[in-house]
Amino acid sequence: MYRTHTCGELRLADAGRTVTLAGWVQRIRKMGGMSFIDVRDRYGITQAVTDDPEMNAEVAKLGREFVIQVIGTVRERESKNPKMDTGDIEIRIEKLNVINPSVTPPFTIEDVSDGGDDLRMKYRYLDLRRNPLKNNLILRHRMAQEVRRYLDAHDFLEIETPFLIRSTPEGARDFVVPSRMNPGEFYALPQSPQQQKQLLMVAGFDRYFQIVKCFRDEDLRADRQPEFTQIDCEMSFVERDDVLDMFEGLMKHMFEVILNEKFEEPFLRMSWNDAMKFYGSDKPDMRFGMLLRDVTDLLKGKGFGVFDSSEYVGGICVPGCAGYSRKQLDELTDWVKRPQVGAKGLIYIKVEEDGNIKSSIDKYFSPEILREVAGRFEADKGDLILMMSGIRAKTLVSLGTLRIEMGNRLNLRDPHKYCPLWVVDFPLLEWDDETQRFYATHHPFTAPSQKDMEKFFSNDKEQEAEVSSDSYDFVLNGTEVGGGSIRIHDARIQEQMFKVLGFSREDADYRFGFLINAFKYGAPPHGGIAFGFDRFCALFGGQDTIRDFIAFPKNNMGRDTMDDAPAKIDDVQMKELYLKSTYEK
């Protein structure tokens, strides 16, 4: 028995008890003839104290992060620390044992550390001792338990699906695993258990979930991980709203038990079309307004060449920014011209405090027209209208990016304010110019909307492009946290889908044959959703970086700098796998 109590639990009521604590040396202080040790464990910090000269000498030998055991008596502190749960008491040290010494850590184990990113990644086990990271992982633990509690209570069964599966890439690249027993062949690690969970529906399990690791071998953008965790769910005998209602319930449960936020009203549901039109994004941040307005009808065809040659003219109204200087506006113009935003320029209309209108297109438009435009934006005195023009789809996205930027600049994106949203009716298909074919926006098993069935079976590319799907995303504060769809359960529709995607029958059979075959034996109508658990945790933690919510993350090269994976394997194993590396440095 190394301890009778943790470092977080002793209170005034324990005064007089003899206790044994064990933990890490957080800090040592000396004052006159007294020594104080802050002993830390996961549960808190307790102060141990001595005024005995011999004991003082022992304390002097301790260093930061030594693991020690303190035996002593609990007593009331003279100067209490109301910031600490254990701040009313201290331990009078009777015996002090060093359980394990520590070399000096490469950075301080404090809430704000002096270690750089790379150093903290390499010594991740030390970084995780710091409260911010520790608390992130505790939050994640609590969220996982609550997700399961809710889904279990709603008759979902947690069923484990295999990690070594058949490679059926259609979208991202699979990680593969060579099979020694089946030489020349490979398993794939699942990008998601999509096909398996659909088979579980065919098997009649009705409601399935799993909190499960998924894998994607993509070039890593910032804050993406090659392995990530999904809350993966599927339900049978459901239509879209049945799925949304169920998982809106889950989200409300999570908001309430984890964040103490009650949502009495239903979450907003917005079509993909409206999301693009009003927010220039398929994942609108609803914490602030600044909606996109279409002013094409007002400004096109009026003799201003830039607008006249544009499919679309639109903008946003930034509140209270009419005072922006020439310099600020130039900087913003440069900002939108960056390839990440891709605009050709930025046009402004200022509604000044005195009601006057000033604009970079004063020369081309009468004050009346500009005033009408300002009216369309419901611009108040002091507001700044920023406009772009061009191809509609592209300009909407650029404006959406600008909107988010202005939200950031005006501090309208409070990480502790939560605005959930369902975006529905995504397009079924996306055209790829390079390969000259459609790709499934979601995946090839997503059902086309009932209302667009005629277009879907038209065998006409233009009509096919207009088909919307029975799909949905759960969006929180401008981030897609979850996405899913009603699946195709009708063999005839699935066959047409493969045809639209340009798969030959042989190709479809080779990749998805087992699933197509399964659907012949009485597949129920079904649909589901998957939530990105890492991102979900980060959002609930009020933070941006998913890496801080993962115990042992990888860097942007897919490398774990702590254990230095990946690494070479020995020749024997390469031979057993019938593999040869063709890489030469």
Next chain:
Amino acid sequence: MYRTHTCGELRLADAGRTVTLAGWVQRIRKMGGMSFIDVRDRYGITQAVTDDPEMNAEVAKLGREFVIQVIGTVRERESKNPKMDTGDIEIRIEKLNVINPSVTPPFTIEDVSDGGDDLRMKYRYLDLRRNPLKNNLILRHRMAQEVRRYLDAHDFLEIETPFLIRSTPEGARDFVVPSRMNPGEFYALPQSPQQQKQLLMVAGFDRYFQIVKCFRDEDLRADRQPEFTQIDCEMSFVERDDVLDMFEGLMKHMFEVILNEKFEEPFLRMSWNDAMKFYGSDKPDMRFGMLLRDVTDLLKGKGFGVFDSSEYVGGICVPGCAGYSRKQLDELTDWVKRPQVGAKGLIYIKVEEDGNIKSSIDKYFSPEILREVAGRFEADKGDLILMMSGIRAKTLVSLGTLRIEMGNRLNLRDPHKYCPLWVVDFPLLEWDDETQRFYATHHPFTAPSQKDMEKFFSNDKEQEAEVSSDSYDFVLNGTEVGGGSIRIHDARIQEQMFKVLGFSREDADYRFGFLINAFKYGAPPHGGIAFGFDRFCALFGGQDTIRDFIAFPKNNMGRDTMDDAPAKIDDVQMKELYLKSTYEK
């Protein structure tokens, strides 16, 4: 909305309600002018009925496993079926919709199916529709929730560890994953999160758990899977008994909530030495007695050559089998001579009903000695003593195997009787003749027993071989369900361990450097355990085969016959991975 109720919930109190059910056609019967459909879903079966001629015609078009929707009125049945939860009612069909037809399934979806193993594996999604498999997975779901509930309530944090880690094989072979971004290098899939969970202890998380997939690329014996699930746990500031007490609590909780079995008494704890001595096994089945007895002192050196040249003579006493015929004994002798048992022969002593003693070694020993032997076995009238001799360690194991066989033959191994046991104090090291070195019995991080520290540091192979370890197995009904140990947290002991295992400093550093390094920064004393979740579920389900408790298992060639994984990947991907297959058919 496809249904108002499931097929398992309607009762007499619902009579008169109009309901909509959806599910699979289990069975159709016709009687006079009436048709009956058993509609099945995960929750049960409900009978739907019609006497309408038109509706009868519609019903006649249905086939087994069609997915249908039935709208109708609940009414009391005339002839109730007390075996079914819904047996008091039936649905008078008002409307019948075929949601999805089914081709004829390749085997019957009944509790006992007519499908062979291979066929049922290929059509796993149909096999899973059968009650026995469905109920296994529901049991597994419940067990997973309860394990987490208990551990969460005891302050364990569920922390996900990475699946793409560094390969550090020491024991079984790793599955590896080529890294595209780091050409020529590989990740390994974890055989267990051993090092990661120890790092979490170094990080101060104090109590960790995870229900997690692990991977081992071994030639598959019957009922082994290349991917399997562990309940993986680790605790800080603990000694052996702290760990055993905690997980004995978990097991008692599981027995109570899942099986309604209360264990008031502590589980038995037995040393590895005693387990081998009395049961000839490190995982004794405690459901029956038939303990091994050592009679070397009574029978060796008495002039019978076979015994005189043996290190050990021992046996078991099989109750009530003195009547075994010559033929039965010969068959048993052949059985023990099989290479799987490896005995050279079998000697018997019968204590007949009249008290007379008959033995295959009558010629060599006096009735007095044989009677003394029978006394040592506490043999009653009618009992049969079976004996073997040879090298002690080997003979104990052969006798242990025979004991289990006799337990099977006498039906003493009731799968619904549960006898849990802790086996403790395993040897730290196992000598391997082939490579002429020690291997860690458990793993290289297991702490040697405190009492054997002198031998451990002796640098003398004979003394090292005698060192026992602070390890433990949880054994249920002759099966190892869990195993773990107190880990080394002292750098000096870890260094010696690597030395004993014959690792050079460079080798140890290359493989485990990150862990050795981490231990310099204040590693707390810690220990843990991992339970084989698949096996645990099977035992709680009263069954032998773990495959029946896994949704999508693989066969003995590591192949999923349903999706036909593993498979070839295309040349583009091979090139991206800088890999070439050297395999030629």
